[in-house]
Amino acid sequence: EYPGIAYYRFQAEVVGIAEKGVLVCLCSKNDEAAVWQVLDGHPHCLLRRNRIAGYRVNWADKATNLKELALELNLSLDSMVFVDDDPAECALIRSQFPEVVVIQVPGKIYQYPGILNGSGLFDRLSVSEEDKERAQYYQAESSRRELQKRHVDAEGFLRDLRMKAVVRSLEAGDIPRASQLCQRTNQFNLTSKRYTESDLANFMDRPDVRMFMLQSEDRFGPSGNTGLIIFKREGDAVEVDSFLMSCRVIGRLLDRALFCEGLRRVREVWSFSRIRASFVPTQRNGIVSGLWKDYGFEKVAGGDGETYGCQVTEMKVSFPEIIELA
Structure with a gap:
């Protein structure tokens, strides 16, 4: 039922992009435990923890969190796409990091599905087995960082x-x-x-x-x-x-x-x-x-x-x- 079906289809779009080898990260102002409760346990949630290459779920500003994610994943900011429904957050990222592509989702929930695929940013002619495993490769980085802290x-x-x-x-x-x-x-x-x-x-x-x-x-x-x-x-x-x-x-x-x-x-x-x-x-x-x-x-x-x-x-x-x- 609407609006749930719109969110579900949007998640399916995100999962499809992840399966092409695009790294999906969370950058959210929220309680971390509540976020994982939904992603790990909600029966209608398609986007699960194993799809997330990196995350910042806290109450800090999203520009700081986005920069930290780029450093953590060893990625340049000009390779990142920021998607948000808040005009103020989108404006902040545009002003702080003009090299980041910003997508502000539409005001109508029924318009969410198609906004990512329609952008053309994630089109790929071929998808390798390496692409499909990218998120798992990056998830292991958190374990390496913890080990590094001990040395x-x-x-x-x-x-x-x-x-x-x-x-x-x-x-x-x-x-x-x-x-x-x-x-x-x-x-x-x-x-x-x-x-x-x-x-x-x-x-x-x-x-x-x-x-x-x-x-x-x-x-x-x-x-x-x-x-x-x-x-x-x-x-x-x-x-x-x-x-x-x-x-x-x-x-x-x-x-x-x-x-x-x-x-x-x-x-x-x-x-x-x-x-x-x-x-x-x-x-x-x-x-x-x-x-x-x-x-x-x-x-x-x-x-x-x-x-x-x-x-x-x-x-x-x-x-x-x-x-x-x-």
Whole structure:
């Protein structure tokens, strides 16, 4: 019956979006216990706790809560969509964070269904298995944060995570996820090359290209396929064409695991002594601006993109001993 049916259909829309891999968060001025009582127990509630990637349910202003959620999930604000029925809350977010897309739901409850899908913001041509598990991956982050609080230094925390890494050559079944990483990864992305599935499929047929995918897990569960590196052979040198990591594993040394194991593999099939790499700065990848220097590379050219080079024997990066290569 109305208005319940309108709320139910709106929830179905949210669940459908979550199943596409969009992270759903709660940002509510309410009593937390009351909110979970509804989501966990109400017979007509479709949006359950397991769909929620992060939440702030308290009486603080929603701008503060939204910023905290972005930091918690390691997401940029310009990737967030804020949906609310209060004009004042919508105005606050617009003024504080103009990069956030704000959707104010209509005044009539019967107009709620369709407001999200009709926006076009959540349209996707394909949905991978990785997309369907994204909320669960992020939910495990709360356990990792609690563990981190119990350690006084980063090394102790990372060691206690008991991380495992699988680095494998890219296979045909990995291409959709690899392309997603190319298209969506902005922070840990050295060159921001947006390769399509067709591009990657063509690379697989080239003898001068080697591609490796990182799959990671720790004591709290899997993180999925979280990294991609592409090497290209150019004469007597090898170039790191692309190197990117999902934001959910940044800062855990897994980039070093992927780089070192990938490089070891290409040295088994190619003979070379020098490796080249680039950093192409964007508004969002400043986090990796110093990565090649940290790895022992020297800058050889500047401009819009920075070029680096290094003798393989002079690199300062090694496979982290606190990560198990599975």
